[in-house]
Amino acid sequence: MSNGNIVATLLLVAAGTLAFAPAGGAAGTKKAPLKLSQEGKACLGCHESQSPSFVKDWRESRHAAKGVDCYSCHRAEPTDVDAMKHYGYTIAVLVTPKDCGTCHPREVKEMTGSHHAKAGDILNSLDNYLGEVVGGPEAATVGCVQCHGAKVKVLANGKLDTESWPNTGIGRINPDGSKGSCSACHTRHSFSVAQARQPEACGKCHLGPDHPQMEIYNESKHGILYVAKKEQLNLDRRSWVVGKDYTAAPTCATCHMGATADQPVTHDVGTRLSWTLRPPISKKLANADQNRAAMKDVCSSCHSAPFVDGHYKQFDELVELYDSKFATPAAGIMKELAQRGLIKPVEFDKKLDWTYFELWHHEGRRARHGAAMSGPDYAWWHGIYDVSKNFYTEFLPEVKELAGPAVYDELVQKYLAPDLRHEWYTKGMSKEQLDRIKKYYQERYGEKVQ
Known part of the structure; x- marks a missing residue:
């Protein structure tokens, strides 16, 4: 965009002549304009034409409805390691869990303590030796770290090094020191809770010859029921309690994260696991009994105690x-x-x-x-x-x-x-x-x- 166009866009924003109503309404239908910051409106002035798809995703999101705009998430302090100047604003390309934690502190705290946030530890494991040395770093870049996460490197101008970006690995190590990637499950820019509750969201990483959870789920009665009853799951509801808001078709999120009548939703996916099945010899977790009781509570929403115990x-x-x-x-x-x-x-x-x-x-x-x-x-x-x-x-x-x-x-x-x-x-x-x-x-x- 030329300097002249930038100035013109900002003048239009200042005059309030740009309409920022949610997309998707019928022709001629008036909708209340979104309550956006001046900086956010300036962002849309360019990205409306340059990146229309993710702008449309954002417009239809809960973020947009709440007035959470581009600048709300991408703004940065000049001292931030990944800060960069962008048409008069200081922003960061990468939105990290630390940024999301401004509005979602509980979710980020739980995720930060979870197995997901530690997925980047594979960089010190036998798997990484295979990827980086036996296979080759190029293969590891487009394979291993796209699920497990990479340490994102920042260039001198604040741009992200393409050797480590793009990357939405769940255990990504971010420039601000935070671990994880919220967009690994809540895909940008809609950040849909409904999408994250579907097993396909987990299937990006949990499949294949070494951990085929997606394939196993698909062959299980749970997966069969999901296909049959997907339209009845109310995936976009704020309240999503098994046995109350939906029944009889659990997804990955139901069992590992979802709320029941007796326990809240959690973003720590390990709190209901009693075994660790990753190493050569399985190990019971230190808090296995507590974790199993939490998982059994989920199971009991649909199954009797003898069935669960069996x-x-x-x-x-x-x-x-x-x-x-x-x-x-x-x-x-x-x-x-x-x-x-x-x-x-x-x-x-x-x-x-x-x-x-x-x-x-x-x-x-x-x-x-x-x-x-x-x-x-x-x-x-x-x-x-x-x-x-x-x-x-x-x-x-x-x-x-x-x-x-x-x-x-x-x-x-x-x-x-x-x-x-x-x-x-x-x-x-x-x-x-x-x-x-x-x-x-x-x-x-x-x-x-x-």
């Missing part, structure tokens, strides 16, 4: 099966191989490193999340089936090839032999075991097994 019993037993039968012995074997100098930590220079990584990072997580979210196909075929197949036919044979028969036999005796569940592999199936299996099937299905 689900958790089955879930816990699957996690403990994975942990004790596969994860603990595999981790012990890998640790001993490293101590003997047969493998190097975090090198991925041997096939065994990749096999073990996928055993827990992909297959093991799929099994555990499948059980947690009532996704049977992921609990078994994409989960424990893959875990067991690759444990017995890839992981252990690769250990034997790398360590040699003598060391391998020693490790098997230490980590597998004490557990009778591995006996079929270490000793072979006995006639008595085969007979027990046949009897089981005959009693369960009433059929003779050949």
